[in-house]
Amino acid sequence: MNRPENRVDKIVSDLLRGRRLKLRGGDGEEKAAITAAARLVSARLGPQRMNPAFRKRLEAALESAPSPRWLTRRAALVAGLGLAGGAVSGWLGARALEPAHQYAPGPVARPGGELINPRNGRWVDVAALAELVEGQGKRVTAGGVGAFLFRRGDTVNAVSSICSHLPCELAWNSGGGGLLDCPCHPASFTPEGKSADDTYGLPELNKVQVRVTAAGRVEVLGTA
């Protein structure tokens, strides 16, 4: 299966079935063939329009962004829309009253980053401090709590292993600058749990409680 013709055909077959591109690091060698395949598949289908359900989701996301003045009144006038000032400010005013959306971009405070406090939690031994390598994430589980551990000297910090956007298990990507990648959509997080993309403001990953014992063991507050 590792032969390039097999790997590329798997990708072609997935694309022809309308599936998402599932690529592995080694597929980079066949980048030209893979991108050509993606373009040929779309050419067969012709120009595509958004699915109505997706368009609605996008509309909701745009409207609930914290400050919707992304198209200013001036810009609207330049575009020849002739929007009445009252109507514009009324719409903007109404939107401003709505709660911030999870994609809140820019300097607006983002939700997330909450400390996980399991009900009836208990400290679970997950690793020896000596096993943790600085600069490398280690995936551990403590009952129902999944976490990535990061060592810095004699201290350890832990973030949830679940993406803050879609409920997917993150993967440690040591080759990509040391980030946690979401397999379900193009998003990555730093070892501190912050979105790696400043402008695409995903909420921070939830924080997992962790401690190092005198015996050099790492314990995570998890569930029984």
Place this chain on the structure above:
Amino acid sequence: MAPRATDIALDELELVYAFIYARVGNRADAEDLTQLVAMKAIPRLREGAPASAIRGYLFATARSVLGGFWSTRLGLSEAELHEDLAMAVPPAPPSEERADTVQRILAQLSDNYRRVLELRFLHGYSLKEVAAEMNSTVGAVKVMQLRALRAAAKVKETT
């Protein structure tokens, strides 16, 4: 009644979606990337960009998002993806032009390469069906498909 600002954005994002779909070839990735473009564009456009710059900004963002997508998925540097990042801003909604482009690319391939890509991609044949049609084996068709795709990519880059 005048269109709402959101409707104008959504119409522009329809073009972005078609642009991205034409490059990733599947709905799920196209939706994720279009949403990423929309969310990245909000703060910048909020600063008061003139309407004429909206499309240009959205497509510049789309190119950057696509570059990031391919480099993350394939482990390549942005420099290696130069041709993806240099894509021109389409002046209007995608048209039949793309289909013509594909025919032009296929026309420059050898008969066998063109045939395997036509059957597989334009007619949706399985490998087995392509092999039967071309009096070949599944294994040989797989190899030919890979070589044909590599050749098609070279045609694209030089035209």
